[in-house]
Amino acid sequence: MDSFFEKIGMPNVLSIAYPYGQFNAKIVNEALVQGYKLGFTINPGFVYQNSSPMTLNRMVIMPGKSLSKFKAMLSGRGYR
Template identity: 60%
Template sequence: MIWKASFTLKSGFIEFGSHTFNAHYFVKDKKSAFVEMDENELSKDFKDMDSFFEKIGMPKVLSIAYPYGQFNAKIVNGSCQVFLGFLVKKASP
């Protein structure tokens, strides 16, 4: 089963996106840990994700679904090193 799933993913018909590597939790005042990270922490989170995907033989992640729909200008302006960002509801940076 794992081999079949891996083959399907590598076919290009399915893409993994990010929901962060380790920033999908709330911190103070119901803010996502993701929006509270500084640029170094954001960079480390995405490097960790890239390393994990490389280790299991998957392509680099190019999109993100912002945790809890929260984001800010720092994230949108490229600190998170992805090309596409998605929301499930209307939000503003």
């Protein structure tokens, strides 16, 4: 059976951003059943090679963040 996206001529979507960042084991399992390969939370932090692909952290960059503060975030200093 074709996915919704395939039916409208789009490539199949492989990742999901959980609505409002909310997820639990049931939601993650259903996303896997539906064919998603990556799941994005709103949990702050880095993604590492051994991070769970279905519960990936994010770094939120708000408007007005200076380049120096952005660099500090990426280096692990001054996150938030």
